[in-house]
Amino acid sequence: xxxxxxxxxxxxxxxxxxxxxxxxxAGEAGLSALQDAGLGYPDALFVGNMMAITANHQAQLATxxxxxxxxxxxxxxxxxxxxxxxxxxxxxxxMAVASGELETALVIGAEKMTDSPGDEIxxxxxxxxxxxxxxxxxxxxxxxxxxxxxxxxxxxxxxxxDFANFSVNAHANAVHNPNARFRQxxxxxxxxxxxxxxxxxxxxxxxxxSDGAAAIVLSSRPISNGKKPISVVASSAMTDTISLQxxxxxxxxxxxxxxxxxxxxxxxxxxxxxGLFEYHDAFSIMAxxxxxxxxxxxxxxxxxxxxxxxxxxxxxxPVATMGGLKARGHPVGATGVYQLVEATIQLQGLAGATxxxxxxxALTQNIGGSGSNIITHxxxxx
Amino acid sequence: xxxxxxxxxxxxxxxxxxxxxxxxxAGEAGLSALQDAGLGYPDALFVGNMMAITANHQAQLATxxxxxxxxxxxxxxxxxxxxxxxxxxxxxxxMAVASGELETALVIGAEKMTDSPGDEIxxxxxxxxxxxxxxxxxxxxxxxxxxxxxxxxxxxxxxxxDFANFSVNAHANAVHNPNARFRQxxxxxxxxxxxxxxxxxxxxxxxxxSDGAAAIVLSSRPISNGKKPISVVASSAMTDTISLQxxxxxxxxxxxxxxxxxxxxxxxxxxxxxGLFEYHDAFSIMAxxxxxxxxxxxxxxxxxxxxxxxxxxxxxxPVATMGGLKARGHPVGATGVYQLVEATIQLQGLAGATxxxxxxxALTQNIGGSGSNIITHxxxxx
Numbered sequence: 001x002x003x004x005x006x007x008x009x010x011x012x013x014x015x016x017x018x019x020x021x022x023x024x025x026a027g028e029a030g031l032s033a034l035q036d037a038g039l040g041y042p043d044a045l046f047v048g049n050m051m052a053i054t055a056n057h058q059a060q061l062a063t064x065x066x067x068x069x070x071x072x073x074x075x076x077x078x079x080x081x082x083x084x085x086x087x088x089x090x091x092x093x094x095m096a097v098a099s100g101e102l103e104t105a106l107v108i109g110a111e112k113m114t115d116s117p118g119d120e121i122x123x124x125x126x127x128x129x130x131x132x133x134x135x136x137x138x139x140x141x142x143x144x145x146x147x148x149x150x151x152x153x154x155x156x157x158x159x160x161x162d163f164a165n166f167s168v169n170a171h172a173n174a175v176h177n178p179n180a181r182f183r184q185x186x187x188x189x190x191x192x193x194x195x196x197x198x199x200x201x202x203x204x205x206x207x208x209x210s211d212g213a214a215a216i217v218l219s220s221r222p223i224s225n226g227k228k229p230i231s232v233v234a235s236s237a238m239t240d241t242i243s244l245q246x247x248x249x250x251x252x253x254x255x256x257x258x259x260x261x262x263x264x265x266x267x268x269x270x271x272x273x274x275g276l277f278e279y280h281d282a283f284s285i286m287a288x289x290x291x292x293x294x295x296x297x298x299x300x301x302x303x304x305x306x307x308x309x310x311x312x313x314x315x316x317x318p319v320a321t322m323g324g325l326k327a328r329g330h331p332v333g334a335t336g337v338y339q340l341v342e343a344t345i346q347l348q349g350l351a352g353a354t355x356x357x358x359x360x361x362a363l364t365q366n367i368g369g370s371g372s373n374i375i376t377h378x379x380x381x382x
Numbered sequence: 383x384x385x386x387x388x389x390x391x392x393x394x395x396x397x398x399x400x401x402x403x404x405x406x407x408a409g410e411a412g413l414s415a416l417q418d419a420g421l422g423y424p425d426a427l428f429v430g431n432m433m434a435i436t437a438n439h440q441a442q443l444a445t446x447x448x449x450x451x452x453x454x455x456x457x458x459x460x461x462x463x464x465x466x467x468x469x470x471x472x473x474x475x476x477m478a479v480a481s482g483e484l485e486t487a488l489v490i491g492a493e494k495m496t497d498s499p500g501d502e503i504x505x506x507x508x509x510x511x512x513x514x515x516x517x518x519x520x521x522x523x524x525x526x527x528x529x530x531x532x533x534x535x536x537x538x539x540x541x542x543x544d545f546a547n548f549s550v551n552a553h554a555n556a557v558h559n560p561n562a563r564f565r566q567x568x569x570x571x572x573x574x575x576x577x578x579x580x581x582x583x584x585x586x587x588x589x590x591x592s593d594g595a596a597a598i599v600l601s602s603r604p605i606s607n608g609k610k611p612i613s614v615v616a617s618s619a620m621t622d623t624i625s626l627q628x629x630x631x632x633x634x635x636x637x638x639x640x641x642x643x644x645x646x647x648x649x650x651x652x653x654x655x656x657g658l659f660e661y662h663d664a665f666s667i668m669a670x671x672x673x674x675x676x677x678x679x680x681x682x683x684x685x686x687x688x689x690x691x692x693x694x695x696x697x698x699x700p701v702a703t704m705g706g707l708k709a710r711g712h713p714v715g716a717t718g719v720y721q722l723v724e725a726t727i728q729l730q731g732l733a734g735a736t737x738x739x740x741x742x743x744a745l746t747q748n749i750g751g752s753g754s755n756i757i758t759h760x761x762x763x764x
Contacts, residue, residue, distance in 0.1 A: 001482050021514070044619070053436055057517065059509035060464040063755045066621045067628070073640050075619035076755065077470045078462045082442040088459045092474055099481035100383050101617075127441035132403070135439065235483075237426070237457035239448045246449070258455050373445045373458065 002098045006230040006379065008037025008217030009341045014181040014329030016114045017211040022056045025213040026110035027068045029334075033106060033215035034069075038225050042217060043102040044075035048089030048109040049333035050082055051124045055116045065108060075102075082128035083282060084368035085109065086214070086336025087375035091235050093218050103220050109337030110213035121209055125332070128369045130243035142206065142283070144244055144370045146198035149285035152251045153200060156300035160200045163284040164191040165306035167204045167326050170281060173313055174323030176353035181210055181329030205284040210329035214337035216344070222382060228348045233361075234266035234378035242372045251300070253371040256293035260365065263376040264295075267361070271295035274378075275358030276318040276346050278339035280367040281325045290365055291317070294376075313354040321346060321354045336366035340377060347381040384480045388612040388761065390419025390599030391723045396563040396711030398496045399593040404438045407595040408492035409450045415488060415597035416451075420607050424599060425484040426457035430471030430491040431715035432464055433506040437498045447490060457484075464510035465664060466750035467491065468596070468718025469757035473617050475600050485602050491719030492595035503591055507714070510751045512625035524588060524665070526626055526752050528580035531667035534633045535582065538682035542582045545666040546573040547688035549586045549708050552663060555695055556705030558735035563592055563711030587666040592711035596719035598726070604764060610730045615743075616648035616760035624754045633682070635753040638675035642747065645758040646677070649743070653677035656760075657740030658700040658728050660721035662749040663707045672747055673699070676758075695736040703728060703736045718748035722759060729763040 010032025012025050020028070026047070034041070047062040058064060062076035079089040086109030093105035113121050125141045126134075134144065153159065168188060174180035186204065194204040222229040240255035241247045247254075264270055271294060279294075281287035288302025296317045297305055310316040322328055322342045325335060343362035345351050362379045392414025394407050402410070408429070416423070429444040440446060444458035461471040468491030475487035495503050507523045508516075516526065535541065550570060556562035568586065576586040604611040622637035623629045629636075646652055653676060661676075663669035670684025678699045679687055692698040704710055704724045707717060725744035727733050744761045 023514075050441055051435065053433065053506070053509050056513065057505075057509055058513040059432055059462065059506075060624065060750050060755055062463060063621045063751060064512065064624050067623050067625075067754075072622050073620045073637055075473075076463070076621045077474065077619070079474075080441065080460045080462060081444060081458070091457075092459065092461075092478075095481040095483050096474075096477045098483065099477040101477050101480065123439075124435070124441075127435050127439055130446065131438065131440040132405075237459070238455045239445045239458045240454050241449050242442065242446050243449075255455055368442050369445060372449075373442055 002220065004094050004097045004232050005219050005222045006216055006344050007219045007223045007225060008033045009344050010036055011179055011214040011338060011341050012212055013179045014210045014212035014331060022052060022110060022112035023064055023068045025112060025211060026065050026108050029213035029215040030065060030069050030106055030108045033217050036225060037217035039104055039223065041071040042104040042106040044096060044105050046089040046093040046105060046107045047078045048086035048336060049078055049111060050080055050085050054124045055113055081373040082368035083332045084336055084366035084373050084375045085333040087366035087377065090216060090337060090340055091237055091375055094232055094235055097218050097220050105218045106215060107218065107337060108213060108215045109334035111331035111333040112211045113209045113331060114211050133243040133245060142198045142201060145283045145285060146201045148244060148250055148370060149200050152285060155251050158303050161192060162303040162307060163205060164188045165309065166281060166284040166287040167191055169311050170320040170324040170326035173321050173354045174327035177322040177328060180323035180327055181208055182327045201283055207282045207325035207330035210331045212329060212331035212334050214334050214341045216337060216340055229382040230344050230347050231380050231382055232377060233380045234263035236262040237375045240372050242369055244370050253289045253293045255374045256290060256365060256371060259374045259376040260294040263378050267378040269361060273361050274363045275360055276321055276356045276362050278343050278364045279319050280365055281320055282330055286367060294363060294365060313356055318356045321351065321356060336375065339364040339366060343379050347379055384602065386476050386479045386614050387601050387604045388598055388726050389601045389605045389607060390415045391726050392418055393561055393596040393720060393723050394594055395561045396592045396594035396713060404434060404492060404494035405446055405450045407494060407593060408447050408490050411595035411597040412447060412451050412488055412490045415599050418607060419599035421486055421605065423453040424486040424488040426478060426487050428471040428475040428487060428489045429460045430468035430718060431460055431493060432462055432467050436506045437495055463755040464750035465714045466718055466748040466755050466757045467715040469748035469759065472598060472719060472722055473619055473757055476614055476617055479600050479602050487600045488597060489600065489719060490595060490597045491716035493713035493715040494593045495591045495713060496593050515625040515627060524580045524583060527665045527667060528583045530626060530632055530752060531582050534667060537633050540685050543574060544685040544689060545587060546570045547691065548663060548666040548669040549573055551693050552702040552706040552708035555703050555736045556709030559704040559710060562705035562709055563590055564709045583665055589664045589707035589712035592713045594711060594713035594716050596716050596723045598719060598722055611764040612726050612729050613762050613764055614759060615762045616645035618644040619757045622754050624751055626752050635671045635675045638672060638747060638753060638756045641756045641758040642676040645760050649760040651743060655743050656745045657742055658703055658738045658744050660725050660746045661701050662747055663702055664712055668749060676745060676747060695738055700738045703733065703738060718757065721746040721748060725761050729761055
């Protein structure tokens with residue numbers, strides 16, 4: 001596959017954005033990325049979004065965004081793989097540019113979740129699970145993750161408080177990120193006292209429903225905008241069974257493991273080469289499982305990395321360096337693009353207070369459903 | 383861009399399929415295409431679908447379908463551009479194969495619209511229009527097309543009955559297609575007597591809400607399954623303003639014109655080389671506008687081709703050769719793939735009673751929204 005470069009990035013703050021519509025958020029991120037790239041309008045637009053048709057009564061969001069951004073008579077499509085939609089859109093753009101069909105592409109990940117009442121958003125999020133085998137029996141998305149965490153704790157002997165540092169670390173990093181939703185540090189005590197949502201998942205284990213948009217310009221050439229050019233050296237997507245009940249193993253993410261292995265192979269590197277990992281900490285159990293799947297510890301030992309504080313930005317394997325899903329926020333269809341934008345900023349050496357030391361390679365992994373649609377990317381600073 | 387081949391096709395009958403779920407329909411079409419190709423499981427799955435999240439409470443349909451079809455640990459994504467979602471998924475698969483990332487890809491277009499009450503489907507279809515500028519003011523999708531048709535008739539001096547032959551031709555062809563929803567021939571009198579839906583669009587001007595799925599296997603190599611290999615020689619996607627009110631011209635489809643011109647250029651051919659045109663006759667006004675946009679007559683003269691019966695399968699420019707959206711049916715996210723499957727059958731010389739004579743090149747054009755997201759393909763018999 002031909003090499004493809006990230007030549008522009010943009011993002012909006014993640015908030016409850018009452019004063020901006022979905023298209024205004026997506027447009028702001030898109031224009032900001034186009035401005036950063038300085039190339040004018042792209043050859044095509046790829047939008048990652050999960051629930052505009054339910055939460056915002058709008059289909060063909062890609063067409064709307066091309067229109068809103070002011071370019072017509074070019075290609076625009078929306079891509080959806082539940083919570084990994086952002087990375088899926090990025091991957092589609094990547095292949096379109098690599099194919100030679102396009103020279104440049106704009107990727108926007110966008111989601112506006114707070115316009116709908118809470119019960120409607122809970123129902124929209126549940127569509128990421130298997131409608132017939134899970135949701136029809138009353139299962140919510142957080143409920144599925146709670147079952148998974150319960151079983152994991154039982155099998156490997158962890159207790160709820162062993163997961164606290166995933167959230168403490170995310171919040172500590174978010175303090176320095178002006179685009180993060182929660183910029184307050186928390187302690188293990190905050191975690192211990194936080195209310196239960198779906199046992200054993202408490203409020204501090206869970207990422208917040210949010211509004212936000214992030215964007216990236218891809219190019220077939222490493223055009224310089226004054227910042228370090230970043231290339232995409234691996235892109236690997238893999239699915240597993242959508243329902244947890246049909247999975248042979250539920251306490252580790254098989255598709256995430258295989259997807260990471262394929263990505264390392266494509267890039268010709270190993271986990272020890274990775275300087276930061278923007279993981280999918282939608283729930284702290286997913287943080288633990290992601291670290292294991294990507295080879296940073298043995299299966300079942302994810303929480304140990306948190307307990308031993310090896311996940312801090314200046315430690316062995318920095319994660320959630322700008323707050324992660326937990327504290328930057330999780331506007332579902334946008335999250336994958338936020339991860340890639342943040343990894344780019346780190347590789348460019350522009351991450352400020354939470355700048356990681358080893359910034360040659362960054363790993364991002366975006367998870368759709370309960371580990372059912374995994375998209376892994378590795379970026380390299382040129 | 384590297385050459386890509388269609389090496390397998392499949393489809394379900396278009397019906398009100400009360401006895402099958404969305405995943406059963408999509409799975410049936412997918413397995414049928416895989417069987418036709420005889421290559422085993424593909425490297426990735428691309429699903430075109432518009433409204434599974436509203437009509438079937440299911441997001442990440444691509445993950446679900448990979449699971450249902452029995453392959454895991456490969457890539458699967460869903461693509462959405464409203465009514466052109468099927469062609470958008472095909473185009474994404476095409477570029478992924480052309481990029482060298484994949485050798486084979488399965489494309490499934492699927493939609494199950496009849497599980498929801500009529501008013502909910504009307505609301506889901508309206509999401510193809512601009513939520514803020516059109517739908518919030520009470521506009522339905524058929525209403526928008528009615529405004530467009532009214533203006534077109536006023537500007538070019540046509541009357542409602544001048545559009546009758548678009549529907550008469552579609553139904554005449556559908557009689558011979560076992561997969562078509564309406565296999566009854568109709569006359570100009572049937573058309574004249576049919577009830578008004580949104581003046582001037584009557585029941586016989588409109589394509590039916592339907593359930594169905596169609597599928598295609600793409601390959602980087604022209605593997606023979608005993609049928610004539612078909613190659614994709616042009617793929618062109620273009621957007622226009624999503625709302626009609628913002629468009630400089632509403633009585634012709636500018637994006638469709640430009641998209642067709644680009645496709646002819648890519649293929650190195652002109653309209654006179656096209657042996658059949660599977661067009662997007664969601665409403666008969668769209669049939670007229672599509673013929674004009676693709677260069678088969680002057681702007682404003684589309685109805686003349688119908689009146690003069692030049693659109694029949696054995697005439698100058700065969701359209702809707704297996705019933706089109708009007709009589710085969712219009713399961714929205716599936717339609718683009720049905721068009722490509724039908725064009726393939728024609729190019730392979732296997733279309734039976736409605737086989738066209740000149741079967742070297744086929745044109746397909748899929749329209750999302752009211753002409754806002756156009757995807758054009760040209761297929762060639764090798």
